[in-house]
Amino acid sequence: MKRRDFLKTTLTTTLGSTAAVGISSQSVMARGNLKPAPDAVGMLYDSTLCVGCKACVSACKKTNNMPPVQAKNKKDTADFARDLSSKTLNVIKVYRNGNLAVKDRQINGFAFEKRSCMHCVDPGCVSVCPVTAMRHNPITGIVTYHADACIGCRNCMVGCPYNVPQFEYENPFGQIQKCQMCNQAGVEKIDKGGMTSCAEVCPTGATLFGSRKSLMAEAKKRMALKPGEVYNYPRGNLDKKPSHHEKEIPIYKKHIWGEKEAGGTNVLHISSIDFDKLGMPPLKDRSSASVAETVQHTLYQYMALPAVALAGLAFTVAKNSNNDKDNDNKGDKK
């Protein structure tokens, strides 16, 4: 069977079977977004509190035993990580505009923005992984990676809307690397009642650890604060007697990133700068995982699609075999 015929037949039978199983808007068994895990933990990153010290980047590297990203001349031992990579799971980026005169101002200003895994409520990386090497903890909501199960297909890199999972291209036995909220096997800081290393060392509370519920309440409270007044900002673990420091309240954008985007995230961000300017992707409220799994489950309902597709392919192969036989018989007669 020629390749062109095979593709044509596959397409025709797929379309035919789709019609045969009667896929319509009524018959699609829609799966909505997953809900936040009952004891979901996460972090609140408040860009207006971040001073760009990168203590969180160093602490993350120490916990995950990762080397610094060196400058080209390699004389400087400082970490020059500018973006996420297989050696950097948490990075602080800078927004710049005009003359950079004022922090947290969109025009002629600058601001910091953190990038790391958002620990999605309905994670795309988990949905597309064919071997459950990416796992979503149903209690804490933490998304972890399991190298022993991974087959290196890199689907998770495509399934993540934040471009978070990074593959170790330089390693012949490369694995995926991403933040696991300090709860990966052998570390398990959260299971032991601790907090993430980045929140632990953050001097200003720009990265704050806690339950998703308390962090969301804190973020909403900050949205309602009066700019110019003073607020007692918490540091460390919001649910376990955090320390505090006073600071003038900035003008926040009335937007909590992660409340709704793509089904929501356990890591929330707030800022004085629009999130598209900070490089966040344009996302609808519905998760890509819920859309993809709705289509997939419908097509495979009662195994109708594979059965019809197989029947179509078998029919074409049989037809081609008969044609070949006829041609052979004609040749014999000559």
Ligand code: SF4
């Ligand atoms: S690379 Fe590994 S973790 Fe990522 S989708 Fe493939 S099997 Fe899953």
Ligand code: SF4
């Ligand atoms: S941010 Fe990406 S890697 Fe992290 S949980 Fe969401 S989809 Fe997965």
Ligand code: SF4
């Ligand atoms: S440790 Fe805190 S203040 Fe320093 S860069 Fe990280 S988030 Fe910002």
